[in-house]
Amino acid sequence: MSISQTIKNILNQQGVFVLLVLVLVFLFSFSFFGEKIPLNDGAGYDGTFYYSVAQNFSTDFFENAYDRFRIFRIFPFFLINLFFSIFSIEPSHANLMYSMYVLHYLNLAIQLTFFFKLARLNNWKKTTTSIIFACFFFNYFTLKNFGYEIFQTDAFATTIFLVSFYYLQQKNIFLALSISFLGLITWPTVSYTIWLLYIFNKPFPQDGLRLNFITGKLVSIVFPLLSIGAVVTLYVLHKQAILESMLCMQAYLPFLITNACAWSVFLYILFRHCNYNIYCPHKKNLSIPWKKITSIAIPFLAINIFFRMYANNEFFFNEAAFALQILLRPLKYPLITLIGHISYFGILPMLVLILFRHLLKDVFHRTVGYTIAFVAFLFFATDSEARHILPQIPLALVPLASLLDKMNLNVKSVSALIVLQLVLSHFYLPINADGLAEAIESNNFYTVAQRYFMSFGPWMSFHTYIVWAAISVFTAILVCQIIKKRKI
Numbered sequence: 001m002s003i004s005q006t007i008k009n010i011l012n013q014q015g016v017f018v019l020l021v022l023v024l025v026f027l028f029s030f031s032f033f034g035e036k037i038p039l040n041d042g043a044g045y046d047g048t049f050y051y052s053v054a055q056n057f058s059t060d061f062f063e064n065a066y067d068r069f070r071i072f073r074i075f076p077f078f079l080i081n082l083f084f085s086i087f088s089i090e091p092s093h094a095n096l097m098y099s100m101y102v103l104h105y106l107n108l109a110i111q112l113t114f115f116f117k118l119a120r121l122n123n124w125k126k127t128t129t130s131i132i133f134a135c136f137f138f139n140y141f142t143l144k145n146f147g148y149e150i151f152q153t154d155a156f157a158t159t160i161f162l163v164s165f166y167y168l169q170q171k172n173i174f175l176a177l178s179i180s181f182l183g184l185i186t187w188p189t190v191s192y193t194i195w196l197l198y199i200f201n202k203p204f205p206q207d208g209l210r211l212n213f214i215t216g217k218l219v220s221i222v223f224p225l226l227s228i229g230a231v232v233t234l235y236v237l238h239k240q241a242i243l244e245s246m247l248c249m250q251a252y253l254p255f256l257i258t259n260a261c262a263w264s265v266f267l268y269i270l271f272r273h274c275n276y277n278i279y280c281p282h283k284k285n286l287s288i289p290w291k292k293i294t295s296i297a298i299p300f301l302a303i304n305i306f307f308r309m310y311a312n313n314e315f316f317f318n319e320a321a322f323a324l325q326i327l328l329r330p331l332k333y334p335l336i337t338l339i340g341h342i343s344y345f346g347i348l349p350m351l352v353l354i355l356f357r358h359l360l361k362d363v364f365h366r367t368v369g370y371t372i373a374f375v376a377f378l379f380f381a382t383d384s385e386a387r388h389i390l391p392q393i394p395l396a397l398v399p400l401a402s403l404l405d406k407m408n409l410n411v412k413s414v415s416a417l418i419v420l421q422l423v424l425s426h427f428y429l430p431i432n433a434d435g436l437a438e439a440i441e442s443n444n445f446y447t448v449a450q451r452y453f454m455s456f457g458p459w460m461s462f463h464t465y466i467v468w469a470a471i472s473v474f475t476a477i478l479v480c481q482i483i484k485k486r487k488i
Contacts, residue, residue, distance in 0.1 A: 027143045059077040100151065180195065224261070263330050326380065348396070359403060
């Protein structure tokens with residue numbers, strides 16, 4: 001029996017999902033019990049804050065408080081501290097590490113459960129489910145970074161969104177909203193996205209005023225112009241230091257303008273066939289869902305007021321700076337955003353780009369809330385630091401799955417995509433090396449620290465960028481060969 005026939009027989013049975021889960025658990029464990037980030041005894045650099053929450057929450061929250069940004073990032077770490085306090089467990093480093101192992105395995109189990117629930121709810125084919133499973137689980141974050149730096153909120157924010165998103169699709173509003181509020185103390189954009197989906201849960205009215213949104217020309221011109229405008233403004237104000245801090249490199253205006261032109265051409269190619277007619281309701285038929293808004297606004301304000309009372313006056317993060325970096329980071333290298341996303345997510349960005357026109361059409365035919373949330377998702381995705389859109393990935397996976405269902409991909413194609421996804425996850429590449437900790441602590445991102453920072457767009461060195469650009473071109477060719485032959 002040929003290998004192709006053997007794989008086909010497996011795919012025809014539920015055993016394929018058992019195999020995928022076993023591979024996932026093995027590689028996940030391989031990451032967890034392999035190397036750890038050599039900073040703060042495995043707590044990491046960004047993870048230091050979350051480690052301190054798990055260790056000292058009972059005293060810090062009421063005495064020293066947390067800054068006004070990270071006080072909304074304390075779940076689930078404060079639960080560890082409360083659990084340790086209740087059961088008189090010493091919050092030693094070893095105990096905190098063990099507790100995180102348990103939490104992450106539990107978190108993975110929840111993700112697996114609700115991923116398959118979502119697949120059954122949407123009646124995905126086995127082949128489609130297999131590809132979406134690979135996109136969701138077989139990426140750099142889950143198979144490498146997840147276990148390398150365990151004191152982070154990303155994985156838990158993803159789970160909160162997935163579970164809440166599932167219950168929203170199942171129309172179990174109470175559970176969807178209840179769980180979504182956990183996002184406020186984990187990753188607030190998770191909560192905001194779910195609320196958008198809930199409040200604006202109807203499609204565009206077909207009898208409303210038609211607006212012809214010329215997406216291709218508008219986005220491909222306006223967005224790069226905003227980026228260049230931000231660069232010029234910083235030059236005029238003699239704030240090149242801010243620009244170079246955002247780009248993690250010396251800024252050369254001609255180089256940045258060239259990159260903006262490349263970015264503009266890419267956006268035009270992507271959006272050129274994506275002009276949509278959006279139907280707005282007539283004023284006389286316009287009804288504001290006050291009940292929905294009120295049901296969210298009251299607990300939202302109560303939670304915010306409570307946490308603001310216990311926040312100190314420090315500002316770890318600035319929202320204006322975050323918006324600025326979204327405009328600036330695509331200019332670091334030509335098409336750095338796409339390359340950074342392939343490094344982090346694997347084949348998913350290419351699947352989205354190849355099917356982009358059909359994907360947007362699917363999204364626009366869902367609900368107004370889904371459309372708004374997806375447009376916001378695309379805006380955040382323009383930042384080359386791909387992890388910022390990680391929790392809301394199901395927003396793209398669900399319409400992508402509906403398109404893959406129509407393509408009738410064969411066993412060979414599905415297998416090739418899954419294998420390519422595993423290869424691109426680069427879970428097998430070691431990160432730790434002599435001098436890594438010292439390089440990170442001294443902000444020397446471009447030497448040995450590239451073993452870690454090559455997966456985060458803004459910190460890519462030019463050499464790493466060239467390598468991943470070549471890998472991205474190869475990926476694009478392979479995925480196109482597999483997908484393009486199939487009609488939707």
